[in-house]
């Protein structure tokens with residue numbers, strides 16, 4: 035079976051760059067949802083703790099419980115079950131869901147400032163505060179999410195302006211309803227790097243920490259290094275002659291007059307490597323895929339015992355016409371992960 039290596043120096047390098055931007059390690063909330071973007075939830079939680087990261091963001095209550103001992107603060111983005119835990123905060127994504135949280139639950143209110151996916155509408159703010167008060171929930175923060183922070187357009191600016199209004203109104207409402215002082219956050223990785231002078235209470239950083247953020251050239255941020263590499267081992271080798279075709283459908287055809295060695299390696303889409311990578315895919319060392327990715331097998335023009343399949347998910351993503359997030363989160367949880 036293929037395996038994953040996680041480069042600790044690269045991860046710490048990325049966290050250094052992020053902490054420099056947030057101006058404090060305490061303002062980094064590391065996004066660990068979806069098995070830490072395929073890197074391995076416990077592996078990345080361990081490294082994050084070692085670095086000094088105190089906050090984490092996950093999707094579900096189950097994920098939060100798994101990393102409970104590593105962090106001081108955990109935000110659950112979307113789960114309708116709650117588990118009792120001092121460290122966990124739950125997101126209110128819809129005004130109608132407020133009544134479903136048990137009394138005394140720590141909550142954060144998500145406001146829709148333009149993405150129109152989750153969160154209450156901006157004009158529901160007062161009604162939401164009232165419902166939170168009636169439900170006796172502990173409101174700690176108000177936050178939002180940008181839809182286009184990774185694009186070189188004005189979108190980030192108007193959404194930030196909308197959130198500014200939300201902040202002002204929330205501060206007034208918090209006083210009115212007798213809530214304690216609220217925290218505010220809006221930035222994912224790309225949004226954090228749009229600020230020239232970041233002044234929020236934390237940033238929810240995922241892809242930048244994993245070293246695979248992609249921004250247009252005009253917004254380029256230097257020196258992030260990918261954390262995850264995928265490796266595979268040879269199962270068998272054969273010589274193919276001109277005209278021999280390899281794999282399902284025979285999509286690869288040996289064209290050379292000379293004999294060429296094709297080896298088959300122990301990974302495929304069953305391990306979560308995208309099948310959309312096909313003929314034409316090349317590894318970082320220039321080794322060419324021959325034919326299709328099968329479930330547990332993939333053949334390359336190579337005689338090596340071990341190959342590096344990719345070490346930058348952005349490159350694999352460009353072959354598969356997708357984004358690094360999908361390449362990474364597709365990797366199955368049962369692949370061995372080794373910190374190097």
Ligand SMILES: *Cc1c(COP(=O)(O)O)cnc(C)c1O
Nearest residue numbers: 065179222223238239240241242
């Ligand atoms: C996934 C997610 C993030 C992290 O986004 P990146 O682009 O990986 O930094 C932040 N906030 C919310 C609400 C998310 O769902």
